Amino acid sequence: MSMYDLEEDRLVGEITGRGARRLLVQLPDGLKNEGPRLASLIRDKTGAEVFISATPAWGACDLSLDAAARLKADLLVHYGHNEFLRDSSNRIPVVYIPAKSRHEITPVVEKALPLLQGTRIGLATVVQHLHTLPETAKLLESKGFKIHLPGRGPWAHDTGQVLGCDYFGLKRIEPEVDSFLVIGSYFHGLGASLSVEKPTILADPYDQTVSNLE
CATH class of the missing domain: 3.40.50.11840 (Diphthamide synthesis DPH1/DPH2 domain 1)
Structure with missing residues (x-):
């Protein structure tokens, strides 16, 4: 399959x-x-x-x-x-x-928890994983984090979504968060990190690795 x-x-x-x-x-x-x-x-x-x-x-x-x-x-x-x-x-x-x-998200998100800075987390992902955001937000909230999702941007179609050309949603919520967690590939994680000043943590569900892109 x-x-x-x-x-x-x-x-x-x-x-x-x-x-x-x-x-x-x-x-x-x-x-x-x-x-x-x-x-x-x-x-x-x-x-x-x-x-x-x-x-x-x-x-x-x-x-x-x-x-x-x-x-x-x-x-x-x-x-x-x-x-x-x-x-x-x-x-x-x-x-x-x-x-x-259909990649499993929970294990790599749990692996990223020690890298998150502060309790206010900006959570974002790409279109392939948007359907997992409610589950991921619930997991993070159960660990004591407060979750902020970026709104739609000029090109991004959905709440919580980032594109290679659109990280404006992250910039809008940056004053409200301590760090960001991006679920996806290095390409989008790096783009997010370059677009904001707060620490950005990448959780890659494809190879199950986490990275601090600060």
Whole structure:
């Protein structure tokens, strides 16, 4: 089983519901190995013609719209990100599937506890782990911490979310916290650390390591 929820039922429903017959699927590098399986599933379930993009997908801003247009696709499926809070219209409809992670969060959060400074903690993560924030906040509160979640930013779609280009939510709550805990990869942890002055602790659920990025 994949360590990410690729929402195959929703994918098929979006394709059939929109009447798409020719589509391009865009995956980040870490999910590209799922491309052939998704292509087979789409063909079997919908009869649509499907192409898998071989180019990187660095963010929700990095849509393969030009490639989709050249392929005369009538739908682009973009995995690994959610839609920007941006008022724009695309020439080709885009379906965003965040690919929620199934990685275990609790052990690495518990490992990070000794590194947290103060009792007021700014808690943030990336889209793959947003669904774990209530559980993580509850765990931290049971240990005596007060949790602050960043609000939505110019591009970040959800409360508690950071993007590689959007750490404004962290900066807004910085006066209210003693340190930050970021759940995700080193890329986003480093971005958070460079954006704020308070200590930033990274809890990486992929390799189960913690780091003080102060």
